[in-house]
Amino acid sequence: MAPARIEEPPVSWPLETENPPSKFKGTPRNIGPIDAVKFDDNLQPRKYDIFGTHPESKILFLDVNILDSTGREPYHGDVLIEGERITAVGEVPNVESLRDDPKVRVFSGRGRTLLAGLGDAHTHCTWNGGDLDRLGDLGIEEHTLLTMRSAQCFLDSGYTMCFGAASAKKRLDVVIRDAINAGDIPGPRYLANGQEIARTGGELVGGITAFADGPEEMRQVIREHVEVGVDSIKLSMSGEEVSGFESGDDEGMDMLEKSKTKHVVAPAINWLIGTLYEAEAFGYPNSKAEQVGYKRELEAAIAGLREMHRRGIVVLPGGDYGFAWTPHGTYARDLQHFVELLDFTPHEAIIAATRGVAALMMQSHELGRIQPGYYADCILVDGNPLDDIRILQDHSKLHIICINGRVHKAGRKEYIPPPVAGQDGNRHVIVPDMDLPEVKRDMQKQY
Numbered sequence: 001m002a003p004a005r006i007e008e009p010p011v012s013w014p015l016e017t018e019n020p021p022s023k024f025k026g027t028p029r030n031i032g033p034i035d036a037v038k039f040d041d042n043l044q045p046r047k048y049d050i051f052g053t054h055p056e057s058k059i060l061f062l063d064v065n066i067l068d069s070t071g072r073e074p075y076h077g078d079v080l081i082e083g084e085r086i087t088a089v090g091e092v093p094n095v096e097s098l099r100d101d102p103k104v105r106v107f108s109g110r111g112r113t114l115l116a117g118l119g120d121a122h123t124h125c126t127w128n129g130g131d132l133d134r135l136g137d138l139g140i141e142e143h144t145l146l147t148m149r150s151a152q153c154f155l156d157s158g159y160t161m162c163f164g165a166a167s168a169k170k171r172l173d174v175v176i177r178d179a180i181n182a183g184d185i186p187g188p189r190y191l192a193n194g195q196e197i198a199r200t201g202g203e204l205v206g207g208i209t210a211f212a213d214g215p216e217e218m219r220q221v222i223r224e225h226v227e228v229g230v231d232s233i234k235l236s237m238s239g240e241e242v243s244g245f246e247s248g249d250d251e252g253m254d255m256l257e258k259s260k261t262k263h264v265v266a267p268a269i270n271w272l273i274g275t276l277y278e279a280e281a282f283g284y285p286n287s288k289a290e291q292v293g294y295k296r297e298l299e300a301a302i303a304g305l306r307e308m309h310r311r312g313i314v315v316l317p318g319g320d321y322g323f324a325w326t327p328h329g330t331y332a333r334d335l336q337h338f339v340e341l342l343d344f345t346p347h348e349a350i351i352a353a354t355r356g357v358a359a360l361m362m363q364s365h366e367l368g369r370i371q372p373g374y375y376a377d378c379i380l381v382d383g384n385p386l387d388d389i390r391i392l393q394d395h396s397k398l399h400i401i402c403i404n405g406r407v408h409k410a411g412r413k414e415y416i417p418p419p420v421a422g423q424d425g426n427r428h429v430i431v432p433d434m435d436l437p438e439v440k441r442d443m444q445k446q447y
Contacts (some may be wrong), residue, residue: 136207
């Protein structure tokens with residue numbers, strides 16, 4: 001039986017459940033707070049490079065709508081990539097000679113939107129997209145393949161930055177991170193985590209938790225994780241409202257605001273929404289979710305996150321994907337939730353997913369923007385996500401995906417110019433330009 005709830009005084013911010021889209025106009029409000037975040041220097045992760053980009057490689061994007069994550073409104077121009085990095089944005093010197101150079105890979109944007117690769121601040125590559133209770137029993141060979149496929153799924157979805165939030169086995173995140181960086185497998189820039197750490201009996205899922213009771217055991221378990229090469233540590237703690245212990249009040253929000261340059265919040269809002277409204281097909285009905293308290297938890301989370309955004313506390317997308325009802329490949333749902341529920345404009349949601357996650361990874365100087373000197377991690381989108389943020393969920397609209405100056409995805413049409421009537425003395429008949437239907441598979445194999 002859950003302990004009695006401790007009644008807390010009502011909070012000072014509005015608790016309304018109606019969340020109309022933001023009417024804010026102007027420079028994205030979260031740029032200043034993101035840029036003000038300053039983690040302690042001793043938290044800086046090791047410098048990782050992704051192997052395999054030739055320094056003489058050149059990619060030229062012509063006629064694109066540039067959404068550069070500086071806060072500037074999208075503008076028309078060209079973008080040049082040389083080696084791993086972007087070297088020119090807007091106006092490209094010698095663009096005519098570059099366009100005619102057979103050694104330069106040229107993509108005609110035709111007005112499509114070029115933006116920085118997206119980032120996820122709460123990543124579980126080792127989650128299986130299904131029954132998490134099986135993770136502890138999954139063989140290491142199968143689990144490695146599953147994790148590798150999850151990493152590719154993030155990149156296939158336009159995500160070039162991922163901050164690991166827990167690994168089901170101690171070394172899996174580390175092994176996959178190192179394989180990505182070695183150029184052996186496709187995947188995003190990745191900061192690896194280890195198993196989540198909890199007190200004995202405090203695990204959420206059996207077989208995937210490291211236990212530590214007391215300060216000395218905690219030090220020992222963390223040392224073990226550090227020795228295998230993790231970049232961050234995950235602690236599994238009590239305190240959610242659904243646990244019945246306590247609710248959030250003004251004091252907690254005020255404390256967070258006072259230290260907002262040292263912390264960011266990755267709320268995994270999609271997990272709450274999925275658990276409440278989309279888990280019934282997997283045996284967890286809405287009535288049970290409401291009875292436990294998830295509806296109240298979601299309403300409190302939405303109100304609190306809107307207040308955080310208003311106070312300039314940095315909130316980043318990362319929806320705890322990899323559960324059956326939060327499947328891999330649907331990561332950009334978070335951006336829709338930010339816009340429809342949390343009072344973010346579409347521009348602010350994209351800033352959070354690019355510039356914001358780059359700050360979390362402590363690489364603001366070289367990740368998360370379309371600017372000279374930054375790593376060439378970018379996606380060419382068929383449409384404008386500022387008009388409809390949901391377009392980033394449609395993989396068929398992600399026409400080109402680049403990471404580290406290399407093309408991960410580009411369809412046939414990006415390389416073949418359209419036929420011209422009369423070419424070749426009319427020796428070749430012009431046939432209709434049609435593609436065969438794509439043979440699709442599930443984004444995540446079930447084990």
